[in-house]
Amino acid sequence: MLSKTCEYAVRAMIYVAQNSQNGQMVNIKKIAEKIGSPELFIGKILQGLSKRGFLQSSKGRYGGFYINDNDAKHSLADIVIAVDGDKIFKGCGVGLDYCSEKKPCPIHSEYKTARNQLFNIYKSATLEQFKSLKGSELVMLKRK
Amino acid sequence: MLSKTCEYAVRAMIYVAQNSQNGQMVNIKKIAEKIGSPELFIGKILQGLSKRGFLQSSKGRYGGFYINDNDAKHSLADIVIAVDGDKIFKGCGVGLDYCSEKKPCPIHSEYKTARNQLFNIYKSATLEQFKSLKGSELVMLKRK
DNA sequence: CTTAATTCAGATAAATTTGTCTGAATTAAA
DNA sequence: TTTAATTCAGACAAATTTATCTGAATTAAG
Numbered sequence: 001m002l003s004k005t006c007e008y009a010v011r012a013m014i015y016v017a018q019n020s021q022n023g024q025m026v027n028i029k030k031i032a033e034k035i036g037s038p039e040l041f042i043g044k045i046l047q048g049l050s051k052r053g054f055l056q057s058s059k060g061r062y063g064g065f066y067i068n069d070n071d072a073k074h075s076l077a078d079i080v081i082a083v084d085g086d087k088i089f090k091g092c093g094v095g096l097d098y099c100s101e102k103k104p105c106p107i108h109s110e111y112k113t114a115r116n117q118l119f120n121i122y123k124s125a126t127l128e129q130f131k132s133l134k135g136s137e138l139v140m141l142k143r144k
Numbered sequence: 145m146l147s148k149t150c151e152y153a154v155r156a157m158i159y160v161a162q163n164s165q166n167g168q169m170v171n172i173k174k175i176a177e178k179i180g181s182p183e184l185f186i187g188k189i190l191q192g193l194s195k196r197g198f199l200q201s202s203k204g205r206y207g208g209f210y211i212n213d214n215d216a217k218h219s220l221a222d223i224v225i226a227v228d229g230d231k232i233f234k235g236c237g238v239g240l241d242y243c244s245e246k247k248p249c250p251i252h253s254e255y256k257t258a259r260n261q262l263f264n265i266y267k268s269a270t271l272e273q274f275k276s277l278k279g280s281e282l283v284m285l286k287r288k
Numbered sequence: 289c290t291t292a293a294t295t296c297a298g299a300t301a302a303a304t305t306t307g308t309c310t311g312a313a314t315t316a317a318a
Numbered sequence: 319t320t321t322a323a324t325t326c327a328g329a330c331a332a333a334t335t336t337a338t339c340t341g342a343a344t345t346a347a348g
Binding site for chain 1: 237273287
């Protein structure tokens with residue numbers, strides 16, 4: 001479903017959100033370790049998201065990434081769309097470009113329902129929710 | 145969601161089913177044209193599915209592919225799993241390997257529901273349904 | 289001011305997926 | 319029996335995705 005890049009991105013954003021509670025920065029090394037991703041790769045991904053305004057970054061010693069209250073308004077769906085595009089939420093279930101109510105594929109209407117449900121799931125999970133988690137509520141994100 | 149290979153496979157199988165009504169064979173050239181795929185590529189894919197018993201093939205002049213009544217019991221879900229594996233129907237929504245009821249990811253239970261719904265959609269679309277379609281009911285499968 | 293730790297930028301490399309080429313084997317029709 | 323049309327098999331190639339390398343720029347601490 002999600003590309004690997006996108007899975008890393010979503011997990012990283014959740015992790016950063018969880019660790020952005022009191023102005024502290026999280027560095028790439030820690031993020032990579034905690035979400036189980038290649039360090040340089042998730043670095044690239046977050047740098048891209050940072051340039052596009054999904055999170056803050058600061059360079060130099062003791063630098064890292066941070067998700068402020070405004071960034072935290074984003075949902076996981078926003079991140080997914082930013083990284084993978086909206087094909088997952090809008091595309092056809094058998095890969096037709098033109099598929100629509102008028103020219104439906106064989107599973108169009110049911111598939112559309114499922115797709116929308118999926119969208120709502122990612123959409124209703126906002127970074128704010130993770131930012132406010134405490135201690136034992138924190139979510140594990142290591143891949144294996 | 146589905147890989148391109150899998151999208152081709154599903155559309156091709158639907159097309160062959162639709163055209164397997166009276167023992168006629170459908171050749172790769174025609175299939176490729178009708179589903180909008182590279183000819184040699186869908187050829188490879190169908191050869192693989194044929195070896196694994198998802199459809200019949202016959203070589204030589206006037207040869208081609210055919211879906212018999214037994215093959216037609218397969219659902220689109222069977223094809224998807226044969227080609228892409230079951231990650232789409234079983235995998236975690238944020239890419240965790242261990243994600244489960246016991247160690248759930250942040251969207252585990254809702255995601256699982258959506259995943260299951262998706263599975264049911266592909267599962268309840270069987271090739272039989274396409275094999276029995278007539279004339280104007282036939283489904284368009286060209287990509288663009 | 290120097291040093292160490294970090295992000296950043298651009299190039300490169302490896303792995304995977306998608307697509308093509310070539311020729312052999314098979315088959316039906318003429 | 320020859321020919322033409324097809325699937326089949328295995329190698330190859332191109333494109334995309336995933337991952338790494340290198341060095342520059344930045345920043346805080348000592």
